[in-house]
Amino acid sequence: MRNLPSIVANYDSASTGFGDGKLRDNPGDDTGSGVMSAWGNDIWYALRAIVTTWHGAGDVSDTPESENNHDVLDAIEQMIGLSVYGVDAYKPATTYSTLGESVMYAGMQFVNINATSNLGKTPLTEPDYWMPCPNGRELFVQSRHGIPQWGASHPIHDYNNSAYLQYFGLGTHRIGGYAGTTFKAYGIHLDGQGIGSTGTTLSNIVEAWHLKDIWMPGAEGSRSSVNAMGKLLRAIEQTGGQADLMAEVLADQMQGHRHGLLADNSGGGDTGYPNAGYPAVLNGFYKSTANIQVQWVVDPMIDYVNGTPRTGKYTRDKSVTGGVPYMVVMVPAV
16 A cells, blocks of 8 residues: 555645645645545545554555455454465465464464475365464463363374474564554473473463463473373362362362171171170170171172162263363463
């Protein structure tokens, strides 16, 4: 989009809200009605305001708008998230050899999750090479609130798959247009692994996050993520409860089990009436001699209504298995 001074020489000087000056009616004898200039200025500044507010460059390019060069369309796409300033369009002839590298394609941002032979792998059709990124505003909310992402099933979330990644890119996002901030977004799996030494890429990401001490406890250079594998998410309780700390991991346990008392039958015979000295009961009668009472564990009861209880090594809820949960971490780009 051209700057006004590069189009006309006869225009009013710049003023508040009209940084390029204003078009004027001057048909040659100064008798113009002002209609053409008013319309022209409205259209010019309506479009220019979109560009200067939402385009990452913060100004028009001073080149003609065309089907191939379009400041206004670029600004609108950046405003609604169909494009991100600074992220290049996907190029089929380029070999993408860096994990986490982002490209724009078909109005979406994709991140490279496989840097081996990534040539000609179209993002829309190659899920083993490219992962689509959620909208930047959505990611920002997830990062700021610290919302665990549970249940993803792509191989990069499968701890037992060779494609698994301890952390992965979720794209570059500019929040707030030209006057805003560019962020880098990442997903960090809650797999119990060490974050790494001070100065490593992952450590730098974590140290810039305001919730690091909850989900990646420890000190810089010696942090580990919380291990959420094989666990369900539980809401916090008031102080003194079983889960009264954020990201607290609770060990598996059962609430308790039923006991019974088994009377030894080696004493005297049944008398049929109470004996205060020997209160143990067997078969509905009181024993005439002392019994040896043995504590024993009763098997789970079969009530013929609820069925036979399932027993095993672990206590567990009915569930279906998904990938390793992860946290979204969004930090300002450097």
